Every structure is written in C-alpha cells, then in structure tokens.
Amino acid sequence: MCKSNAVGYRTSDVWVAPHTMGERIAAHPFLSGQGITAGRLEDLAPARDGFVYFPTPLHLIDCHPLHGLAWHMAGTGDELTTDIETITATRLLLPLLAAPTKLPRTPYCPNGLITLHRNVLNGYSNPVLFGAPGPATTLALLLAFWNLRRPTADGASDSQTADEDILTVLQHLTPDAKKTGLSGKKKRGSRAPAKRPIRIIREPARIPGPGGPAGSTAAAPGQRWKDGTLRWEVKAKSQNRCPNPHQHRAIIEAGGTCPPVSVPVRAHRNGPKGRDTDPRRTVRILPDRPDRDA
Structure with a gap:
C-alpha cells in the first residue's frame, strides 16, 4: 500500500484551490451526514492520481487543519481501489510520535x-x-472537492480547463536522487531540472449564494466604501503589475514566482461610483526614467 501511494504522489496532477473553497467544502451537503451516491468514481475523478492543496486549510471539529487531500486509483471497474490521504501540518502531530x-x-x-x-x-x-x-x-471531503471544481470546458483539453491556470514549477528531488551532471572527459553540463505543472483554480469574484444567481443579491453601489470616500483620478502611462493578480498568493505559496510586467494603464477614475471626484487626490504613475537603465 505504501509503495502504491508513493507512485501516486509522483504521477499525480496537482491543484491549488482558491482560498474560499475550504469553507465551501466544509459546508457542502456531502458533509451533512446524509447518504452519498457517488456512482462510478472513475467518471467523477478529474485524474486517477491527484493532489489538491488548500492555501487556507480546511477546519473540521476535533481534527487538525487539513492542508491537502491526495488520492490514488488502482485497477478499474469492479476491481477499482481508491486510496485517499489527508495532509496536515507536521508540527501539529504529537512530539512523542516523532521518534x-x-x-x-x-x-x-x-x-x-x-x-x-x-x-x-x-x-x-x-x-x-x-x-x-x-x-x-x-x-465526503474528496467528493465535495470534485463536485465544486468546475468541469472541463467544451473544447478544452483534460490538462487545462477554462477556469484554471497552469504554472510550471521545479520538481523537488529526494536526497537519494542521482545527479544528472556528467564528470570526467565528457563534460556536457547537467540535464535540465525536472518540472511539474501546478493547476491554479480560478474562482469568480462573486460566488452565487445558496439560491444561485437568482437568489443572490448584488452589492449596492458604494457599499464597500466609507461614507466620506470620494472618487479620484488616475493618470498613468504604464505600471509594473503582477501578471496573475487574482492567483498571486496561491502561486507564491505553491513555490512559483510572478515577475512583474509593464502594463499600459489608461487614465481612469477609482472609487465608489455615483460620487463626486476629489480634485485634491490624483495618482500619477510616471514612466521609467532613462537613467535607470544605466
């Protein structure tokens, strides 16, 4: 069983869930104690070997926070065996168990x-x-994640959906792994390091309520702004911004990087709509000075 799970970890597809998905999984109907009709797990699973990481861990009563779920499928049909592992912080386990x-x-x-x-x-x-x-x-936790994860969009491949970004990170090697560099007379440099794709699940800015789009109420204009906040003008030519602003934190926690890119920004106004503009508050983003390249 340990050998089978080890193979599953090496071949698994990896997802990083949105921060709000943990609360949605904990409140999923599958966790209410009612009977679950899963059907064929092979048809429901997004991958036979998978791992999902929760940047905001799942909190259940009388359990350690869950930072991830891993599953591995062996066989098929009636002989299908599904192994599921829960992942928590190592420091939370009792010190007496360490030795x-x-x-x-x-x-x-x-x-x-x-x-x-x-x-x-x-x-x-x-x-x-x-x-x-x-x-x-x-x-139930695993089936809830499979249920909340958006299905593959029409025309998209199984490796990437319309609601996922794929980030490639370096594969962590074990200390016992063989070195790829050659020594002696034939020095041709080392082989390119192994990389692994990480799927970052995107989530809409506003999640429909329990009643769906019809039952959810849109926020009133200016509701998230203070009463005295006025609009302000932004005059800009270019600005260094993260290319993945909505997934930045998840990408960094997954071990990736987000090098800033220069993005043209048009003149616009920020702040609550329907209010006056404060003439004393203006944001100017100046272009890079030529002497910076020296």
Missing part, C-alpha cells in the same frame, strides 16, 4: 489514509493521536 514513526522533515505530512474497494471503506489512522477525520468524512 517511533519517523515523521518527515517537511512542513506537511499525511495524517490519515482510507481505502475504498468494492464499496467497502477502511480507515488506517488513529484520530486521537493524528487528528485525522473519519473514513466517511474523508471520502
């Missing part, structure tokens, strides 16, 4: 494992010591 269990020296590590085979659900963890959710809760 006998040889906890990894990483910020996160698994704290619970369940298997599902022929509709039989088994759990391999000690909830009291490791703070892991029960087998049924773990399965």
